[in-house]
Amino acid sequence: MWNWLNNLDRRWIFLMMFLAVSIPILIIGVTGLTFPETPTPLAQATFDALDELPSGSKILLSFDYDPASEGELGPMATSFVHQCAQKGHKMYFMTLWPLGPRMIEKNIEKVITSDYPDLQYGVDYVNLGYRAGNEGVIKVIVTDLQQMYLTDVRGVGLKEIPMMDGIRNIQAMDLIVNVSAGYAGTKEWVQYAVSAFPDKLRMVAGCTGVQAPLLYPYIPDQLIGLLGAIKGAAEYESIVNTWVRRDRLETMLGGLGFDQGQIAELVQDPSTMSSMLDEPRFADQFKNTKDRDAVIALAEAPVDPKYLEGQRRMGPQLVAHLLMVGLIILGNIIFFVGRGQGGAA
Amino acid sequence: MIVSKFIPQTEGWGEDVATWFNILAAFAFVLGGGNLLKLHLQKISSKVTGWGYSVIILVSFIATLVIGLGKFGIHPSAEYPNVAWSGPTQPEGSAFGWVYEYLLQPLTATMFAMLAFYIASAAFRAFRAKNFEAFLLLATAFIILLGRTIAGVFITSWIPPNSPFAFLRLEELSVYIMQIFNTAGNRAIMIGIALGIASTSLKILLGIDRSYLGSSED
CATH class of the missing domain: 1.10.150 (DNA polymerase; domain 1)
Known part of the structure; x- marks a missing residue:
């Protein structure tokens, strides 16, 4: 047994991880049960930033992620749109990622088209789509939107879109909401937009778990609120619902x-x-x-x-984290016993 | 762009250069595509190890490009019904939308999800408390791993939330570590990098460091 553990084939670990994730998914899928969430101050600050604005405020939603991180970021993007739609904010969607347009369309279909059919395209929300150039796009639209966007994603000229009337650049936005999976994303928005115009631009963000530690230094001045990974999404989702x-x-x-x-x-x-x-x-x-x-x-x-995706994913995360803790403890036991016996574990 | 940062009268130059950058970025797509073709055609032609993967890449690349540019299965948009190809790029039901929904999305999501399996394996084999620093790292990892789930709440729920020891609750500790230790460490690194960039840039601008020109002198 000891030798088996010491030389444990990694395929057994893969199997354990597979079960740790799939069993909770099945149980939560059947029962619909979720764990209660207590919002952290950052999730509450994110919600408050949108909630304190009067209805009809202009919100720029930049969904800078792709299908690879949709599992982690999709729920918070949905909740952002949900809160904006319920509050009656004007939503300006854009993305810096080539695969981002579909992420925007999915959330529009999921939330606005199905639950808020009264909201009109071009009046209450607009999809500006993707532009190449990463931080270069931010650098330009922060002073002149039309240098980068002459039409929306449907090919309609911005001058023909009612809600674009009077918007020369993104400094006209009351809040920037960024959902980011990496470069270009929250860091670039902070550096090229918020830091350049600190008196005019305010921002909240949602990001992947690996990004979150790198973004904490921008709180609370450049970033009012931050949702880190699926835990942040679950907390924010709970507040919004x-x-x-x-x-x-x-x-x-x-x-x-x-x-x-x-x-x-x-x-x-x-x-x-x-x-x-x-x-x-x-x-x-x-x-x-x-x-x-x-x-x-x-x-x-x-x-x-569809508004519980974040909370539902906390189940698999719980079991996977417990498995990780168990594996680390087991690995260390093997290491110390091996060292005590004079082995080279 | 540096000049435009320091002289207000030249502020517009920075915007112009940023616009050029975006035009260059558009050309970079074409160059990138050309480079991909060249590289993989060379691999196929010289039949290097794994040339079969190059065939798959080229076939996928060309097929996606043709489907995307051809806008197969996409009807003209409602705003411009008489203009061919005026419809959106990848609506549901179109060929490009199908490629996105049923090929790209599951493939990229699968790649990302595989990370969990390798992290678990690495945690078992490599995450050892070999010394005090490693022990500290391990303890921090435990607090964050547990504090980010309901397990953290249950494990330390015996500590009253309003007591002076409430900060020892795992969910509070994980927030504290992220907001204090992590922020301080990351800020120090960021400031250090910024100072390093500034000093290196100055050395290059003043001609002190010429190594980038191939000079052996520092």
């Missing part, structure tokens, strides 16, 4: 004539909505049971799985 439900409930309850105090009390914990609405002071507000049922249905409706 909770807020979206509350925001929709507030709108619905406001339409039914509830005052601000009552609304605040009711949306505090939507899971208790049904029992709270039984109290006479709330129950008397409803003209019919249909409205009451609609409020309860909204409060208790399960979150669409």
Whole structure:
């Protein structure tokens, strides 16, 4: 047994990693269960940066990643679009990566087209697409957008797009949101855009796990918020999902004539909505049971799985991390025992 | 570009040069394609070891290029219905979209996912506490690995969140390590690199360092 462990074939480790990832995926896929997430200050700061802006603010979303890192970055990109769409921000999509346009289209289809069909292309959101040149593109559009972008991704001239009216460069944006998998990405946006115009440009970012340590030095001045890998995505997703439900409930309850105090009390914990609405002071507000049922249905409706991708991926990450810790401990035990026996482990 | 940074009147020069850079970048795509063809045709022609892979690269490259430029299966856009090839590059259902969705995406995602397997194997074989520095690295890795999952919360949940020892909770420790130790280390490295670039640039500009011209003198 000891010899077997000492000369463990790496294919056994590959098999263990395969099981550590695939079994939680299957269990979470069947049960739909996710782990609770407690947001870290950086995830909260990212959410607040978008939330504090008034509805209709201009947000530049640069999705600088490709399919290779979509598993890690896709969920946070979806949540960014989800928050912007719910808040009513104007979304300007672009990418510095040649494979990025499809990432933008996927998120537009996933969030805007399916859940926010009232948002109009060219009025509420626009896809500027990809331009070659990496940081060169940033350097140009930060002072003159039209030197780089004469048309959007559909070939429509920018002058014909209503939401591009009056936008000479990206300094007109209220916030830059960057989802980055490497070069060109968050570091280049910080160096060539935010650092060049610190009084005008603000930025939040989401990045891969390997990038995160390199981006911490830019917090909090150049980067207001940062989502690191799938953990950051899960935390941010959790905040956005909770807020979206509350925001929709507030709108619905406001339409039914509830005052601000009552609304605040009711949306505090939507899971208790049904029992709270039984109290006479709330129950008397409803003209019919249909409205009451609609409020309860909204409060208790399960979150669409497409908005839980980050949280669902924390399961496989947990087991994989535990396996890694176990392997490191086992490797060290073998090392120290071998050394104690005078071996050359 | 250096001049435009220091003299406000020449600020526009920097923008012009940046625009040239983008034109050059567009040409670089053509040069890159040409270089790829040349390199792999040479490998095939001289039948070096692994020339079969060069065939695969060239076939994939040419097929993707033809499908992409030809816009097969793409209809003209709604804005310009009478203009051929005015449709988007890779809508769903198009040949290029198919290549992207069913070839490129799974292949690149698979390559990235394989990293987890090799990291696990490397962790088992190489991550040893051979000395005190290695032990510190190992302890930090444990804190980060556990602190980034719900396991970290469970393991140290016995420490009350409002107690003076709350910073010892694994999720708090992992944040502390990233925000304090990591930030300090990375800032030091970044400042060091910047100073190194500045001093090397000055040495080159002042003619002190001529090694880049092939001179043996430093």
